[in-house]
Amino acid sequence: MITGADFLRLLLESGFDFFTGVPCSLVKSLIAMLEERGGYIPETREDAAVGLAAGAYMAGKQPVVIMQNSGLGVCLNALASLSRIYHLPCLLLITWRGYQGKDAPEHLIMGDISPTLLETLGVPHRVLSAETVQDSLRWAVETLKQSNQPVALLLPPGVLQ
């Protein structure tokens, strides 16, 4: 397990400097750290968060959008018809509810299809584990730079403290 404080430190060291999103209990500790640091923008919807990140990117920032995978469904069109076609990169940190079919009923279908949705959408992604956070962030930064597109990190339960 990695702490919220360590995860935030790695994100900042990777150059990310604008944070928005809609919360999930799986990223409680990270959002608490972001709130303590200041400058975290709690959005009303995940698609609006993608829009906000698009604006922040054009204003010179390296944005991170935090959401639950339920929110991936909300922001599909924003990712397709804004981020992807305009080449507006952002790091999507998506918590993976319904992971391995073990969760409340409302999470099961989205949990099952989350990686497929990202593939269909053409968003490169990796699944985070406590041991590979640093590697995955390095990969994300490289891929964001090369592709000029959103990149996603899926966060299953049990990775972030």
Add this chain to the structure above:
Amino acid sequence: MNLAEALTVVVPLLRDELVVHANGFISRESFNLNDRPGNFYMIGSMGLASSIALGVALNRPDRRVVIFDGDGNVLMNLGSLAMIGALQPVNLVHIVFDNEAYGSTGNQRTISAQVALEEIARSSGYQRAQRVDTAAVLRSTAQEFLTKAGPSFLLIKIEPDREERKIGRITHEPPQIAARFKSSCQLSVPSSQYKEN
């Protein structure tokens, strides 16, 4: 006033503002009237022009950021009015061209005839919120809103175009629109012009 007439009043008042346009005829009319690098034309992602503009405004507090929005777009993302009211970006001017219709899909009605969008903006915390319906009042109010501290919300009641406008689409590719807008964001402009109260 129709959309083209309202834009003909507002656009000449612009100087170095960054302008995020909602999709549909708002983008297309403005593009054909006066294309400028500081214009971001959102061709998809309906509803998000105000979110994009907020993201710009928060990170370039030294620049004035304007949204050319539509009633259908505002209604699709009402949460954005709450965000803007909560975050209070003083450099943001939200201009809504309200024809009470979804213009580019055939003028189907929206509900903005029944719902006063400027009242929602006011109660969300915008510093100024006003409805205008004549060119003369539009000119003076837009002039005022473009120089004073915001966030400001200007609702322009316009007539829907009865016949479909034969107006060209945006000819720039989306990555080009984003790249030149991003470059415009990096420019610094004389700050005194943007910090009046």
